[in-house]
Amino acid sequence: MAAAAAAGGGGERSSTRERLLAALEDLELLARELIEILAISRNQKLPQPGEESQATAVYQAKEKLKSIEKARKGAISSEEIIKYAHRISASNAVCAPLTWVPGDPRRPYPTDLEMRSGLLGQMNNPSTNGVNGHLPGDALAAGRLPDVLAPQYPWQSSDMSMNMLPPNHSNDFMLEPPGHNKENEDDVEVMSTDSSSSSSDSD
């Protein structure tokens, strides 16, 4: 009886033992998983090295988008650029002619003659028949002026749009415009009033 009981008890003990062992294993597994979860949740509070590079990439992408937008706004057709390049180069407005020497009357700005020949000059002097000197056309006709000083009307280039209008403005310029005058005197270098000949090479 006892042996049977012992045997039976042993069988019960082994099954109990087995059950206990199984339970222990489960417990160990669960504990391990719990520890992993806790470790993950704790690590998420600290920035990962990967996240920093993501933030940089996002910033750079945004900057690139801004510059794309800016470029798109300032888009100009190549034809217009070529047209404009021709206008300012063919007339030697931005680059001196290769044959220029001191004494040549040509300048990188409208000369007195050109200013008087234009619309402004004509409006102010409706009858300039040689009062203050020769009319450019007269002098040219007399053969006294070289071609370069022939009356040129730079304002009347052939491709100028006659439909172009200036922006609207109040006729009264006495009104203070919005945004004050620039009085940033610190930014402006005081020009020396001493006569300083600066005919050195600009290179």
Add this chain to the structure above:
Amino acid sequence: MDADDTGNRLRFQLELEFVQCLANPNYLNFLAQRGYFKDKAFVNYLKYLLYWKEPEYAKYLKYPQCLHMLELLQYEHFRKELVNAQCAKFIDEQQILHWQHYSRKRMRLQQALAEQQQQNTSVK
């Protein structure tokens, strides 16, 4: 409406001429000596003319240097200095030197090319 348009077109041409005249330092000296730069309305007009910097207007300028002068004219200090003839002369000299910069550079390049070609032919 037509009269308005004609008037506006005329104003466009006149302002186009005038803004380019500002590229001439002797003309600026002329204006300064006659007291135009002390006139508030004139100074406001110079500020108004800044619209020529916009691309749709700037493309009509033959003398784009006038825009730089126009920007400088926004400063009272610059306007005051222009009364001096020597100041205008200095600006004139600098403008001409700058104007000659590209043609000089081109001449130097051509000279260098010519010398190189000469060397090549002499080697042969």
